Amino acid sequence: MARTRVRAAVLSAVGAPLEITGIDLPATGPGRVRVRLAAAGVCHSDLSLSNGTMRVPVPAVLGHEGAGTVVSVGEGVTHVALGDPVVLNWAPSCGDCHHCGLGEVWLCANALSGAGDVYARTADGTDLHPGLNVAAFAEETVVAANCVLPVPDGIPLTDAALLGCAVLTGYGAVHHSARVRAGESVAVFGVGGVGLAVLQSARIAGAGQIVAVDVSPEKEELARAAGATDFVIASQTTAKEIRKLTGAAQGVDVAIECVGRAVTIRTAWDSTRRGGRTTVVGIGGKDQQVTFNALEIFHFGRTLSGCVYGNSDPARDLPVLAEHIRAGRLDLGSMVTERIGLDGIPAAFDNMLAGKGGRALVVF
Numbered sequence: 001m002a003r004t005r006v007r008a009a010v011l012s013a014v015g016a017p018l019e020i021t022g023i024d025l026p027a028t029g030p031g032r033v034r035v036r037l038a039a040a041g042v043c044h045s046d047l048s049l050s051n052g053t054m055r056v057p058v059p060a061v062l063g064h065e066g067a068g069t070v071v072s073v074g075e076g077v078t079h080v081a082l083g084d085p086v087v088l089n090w091a092p093s094c095g096d097c098h099h100c101g102l103g104e105v106w107l108c109a110n111a112l113s114g115a116g117d118v119y120a121r122t123a124d125g126t127d128l129h130p131g132l133n134v135a136a137f138a139e140e141t142v143v144a145a146n147c148v149l150p151v152p153d154g155i156p157l158t159d160a161a162l163l164g165c166a167v168l169t170g171y172g173a174v175h176h177s178a179r180v181r182a183g184e185s186v187a188v189f190g191v192g193g194v195g196l197a198v199l200q201s202a203r204i205a206g207a208g209q210i211v212a213v214d215v216s217p218e219k220e221e222l223a224r225a226a227g228a229t230d231f232v233i234a235s236q237t238t239a240k241e242i243r244k245l246t247g248a249a250q251g252v253d254v255a256i257e258c259v260g261r262a263v264t265i266r267t268a269w270d271s272t273r274r275g276g277r278t279t280v281v282g283i284g285g286k287d288q289q290v291t292f293n294a295l296e297i298f299h300f301g302r303t304l305s306g307c308v309y310g311n312s313d314p315a316r317d318l319p320v321l322a323e324h325i326r327a328g329r330l331d332l333g334s335m336v337t338e339r340i341g342l343d344g345i346p347a348a349f350d351n352m353l354a355g356k357g358g359r360a361l362v363v364f
C-alpha cells in the first residue's frame with residue numbers, strides 16, 4: 001500500500017507553535033495497527049512537551065489521549081481487527097522489564113521506547129516521531145499493536161478517548177495510589193481534565209467531604225458538578241482554609257495534587273491531617289523545588305507519593321471504568337468544556353495556561 005496523506009498537528013521544534021499540516025503515513029507493517037481517530041483530548045502533558053518541560057524527540061506529532069477505529073492491521077496482530085473501536089495506550093508495557101515483572105506496568109522501563117522511532121514523514125520528507133508513542137493529533141495514526149486496547153462495549157469513542165490518559169490517571173490516583181476509603185475527606189488541587197476525573201473518582205470511592213482547589217473561581221461550578229462539596233480559591237492561606245473546613249480543623253485525610261508546582265505540592269501536604277496522605281499527579285519541572293524540615297516530617301507522620309499514569313494497568317482498569325460509565329457513576333461528557341478541530345489545539349493550550357475550562361476534545 002502506498003503512503004497516504006492525513007492532517008496532523010506537528011511540533012517542529014520545542015517552543016515552536018503547532019503546525020496543522022499534511023503528513024504521510026506508511027503502509028501498516030507487521031505488528032502495527034492503523035487507527036482512524038474519532039476524538040483526542042488535549043492534555044497538559046501535550047503543552048509540557050510543546051514547551052520543553054517534558055521532552056520527546058522532535059519533530060513529532062503530539063496527542064496521546066485518543067480513541068478511534070481500526071482501519072488496517074499488520075501481520076501478526078490478533079487482539080484487534082478491522083473496524084474495531086480502540087483506545088490508544090500511550091504507555092504500553094513490555095512485560096519483560098523489572099517493573100513489569102513486579103506487576104507495576106505503569107513504571108515499565110520500555111514504555112516510551114517507541115518515541116524515538118520514525119513513524120511518518122512530513123510532505124517535504126522530514127522524519128516524524130510519534131510524540132508519546134501514539135500521535136493522536138492526526139486524522140489517522142499507525143501504532144505498535146500494544147498501543148491499542150479494545151473499547152469496552154457500549155462506550156462512545158468520545159468518552160473512550162478521555163479514558164486513555166485523564167481518566168485512567170485520575171481514577172488511578174484515587175483508587176490505586178491514595179486508596180481513598182469510604183467516608184474519608186479529600187482535597188483536590190487543580191480542576192483541569194485530570195482534576196475533574198479525580199473529583200468524580202473520589203465520589204465513586206465514597207469520600208465524605210471533597211474540597212476542590214483552583215486559582216480560577218470559574219471552576220467552582222465544574223468542580224461541584226464532578227462531586228466537590230466545597231470549593232476554595234487558591235491563595236497563600238489555602239492549607240489553613242482547608243484545615244478549618246474539616247472536623248476539629250485537623251486537615252483532610254487525603255490530598256491529591258494535579259498541578260505539578262512546588263507551592264501546590266507543599267500546600268497539599270500542609271492541608272492533610274497528621275498521618276494524612278498526599279498523592280502528586282501533576283508533572284512539574286526540575287526548577288520546582290519542594291522543601292520540608294526534618295522535624296515536621298517526623299511530627300506529622302504524613303505520606304507523600306508520586307503517581308505515574310494513576311498507577312494504572314489499562315488492560316485491567318478499562319473494563320472497570322466502563323462499568324462505572326454504563327452505571328452513570330462516571331460522566332465523562334461533563335469533563336469536556338470545548339469541542340474543537342485540530343486547528344483549535346493552540347488556543348486550547350492558551351486556555352490551559354490561563355487556567356480556563358476542563359478538557360478540550362478534538363473531534364474528527
Ligand SMILES: [Zn+2]
Binds near residue numbers: 043044064065
Ligand atoms: Zn495526558
Ligand SMILES: [Zn+2]
Binds near residue numbers: 096098110
Ligand atoms: Zn516493562
